[in-house]
Amino acid sequence: MTFKKKIASIIRYCPPLFKFGSKLYHKINGGFKSLSPGAPAAIEWAMEKTAEIHPDKGLGDYYEFGLYKGYTFLTAYRAAEKHGLTNKRFFGFDSFQGLPQVEGPDKTGGHFFEGQFACTKSEVKNNLLKHGVDFERIRLVKGFYKDSLTHDLKKELGKRPAGVVFLDCDLYSSTKSALEWLEGLIHANSIVIFDDWHSFTEGKNLGQQLALKEFLERNPSLVFEPVFDYDDNGRAFIVTKK
Numbered sequence: 001m002t003f004k005k006k007i008a009s010i011i012r013y014c015p016p017l018f019k020f021g022s023k024l025y026h027k028i029n030g031g032f033k034s035l036s037p038g039a040p041a042a043i044e045w046a047m048e049k050t051a052e053i054h055p056d057k058g059l060g061d062y063y064e065f066g067l068y069k070g071y072t073f074l075t076a077y078r079a080a081e082k083h084g085l086t087n088k089r090f091f092g093f094d095s096f097q098g099l100p101q102v103e104g105p106d107k108t109g110g111h112f113f114e115g116q117f118a119c120t121k122s123e124v125k126n127n128l129l130k131h132g133v134d135f136e137r138i139r140l141v142k143g144f145y146k147d148s149l150t151h152d153l154k155k156e157l158g159k160r161p162a163g164v165v166f167l168d169c170d171l172y173s174s175t176k177s178a179l180e181w182l183e184g185l186i187h188a189n190s191i192v193i194f195d196d197w198h199s200f201t202e203g204k205n206l207g208q209q210l211a212l213k214e215f216l217e218r219n220p221s222l223v224f225e226p227v228f229d230y231d232d233n234g235r236a237f238i239v240t241k242k
């Protein structure tokens, strides 16, 4: 366990101290790296696998829910280029003001608070531009998912099938909204990565595990085959059909 994680695991039992410590850490730490050290490798694997499954250079686009400073989004863009997936488009969804209010099941067994991981859209855009991404192939959608993920948006974005989905939005409520919106876009051979699979201590009936359970109840013909876990929290799946 890193020093940072050790401190976090001690102070998380005192929410006001955890909130203060987390805000201070993110203010002082101007770094651009991902919050999950294993996430970039998981995304790179997903792009490599996509290129392998679809030798026609990859059916499906990249959808990321939860960008923070944009590092994982940049990782996906670069990995796609590396594997020749130049026809892919990249969609990023974030409030650009941090987490929404934490309510309902998200209040149990987690360590999240409203406003956590706030980073403005212009800061994310600058981070991506500095690294030479082509904004013709990118669309960043601002807003809390319950407001931004509409039917009209889905139509506007062209209902393009999902090749790789990266769900790094921490909460059950956020993941539920994202998965509901993705219905019809996730198909056999989509790769779906949950960065917060184990973020809630009670497991199956909370967090991202609960959101996927409900998604599968609504979409019984899809199967999510686990491929690997990474860091303490992440899990990657390949989707198949029954």
Ligand SMILES: C[S@@+](CC[C@H](N)C(=O)[O-])C[C@H]1O[C@@H](n2cnc3c(N)ncnc32)[C@H](O)[C@@H]1O
Pocket: 033, 034, 035, 036, 039, 065, 066, 067, 068, 069, 070, 071, 072, 073, 093, 094, 095, 096, 097, 098, 099, 100, 116, 117, 118, 119, 143, 144, 145, 146, 168, 169, 170, 171, 173, 174
């Ligand atoms: C842990 S951070 C993402 C970290 C980033 N992928 C990385 O590895 O550096 C979580 C992000 O999810 C966003 N988020 C979570 N729930 C959301 C919601 N309901 N609507 C919009 N954005 C949300 C937050 O604003 C935050 O930027």
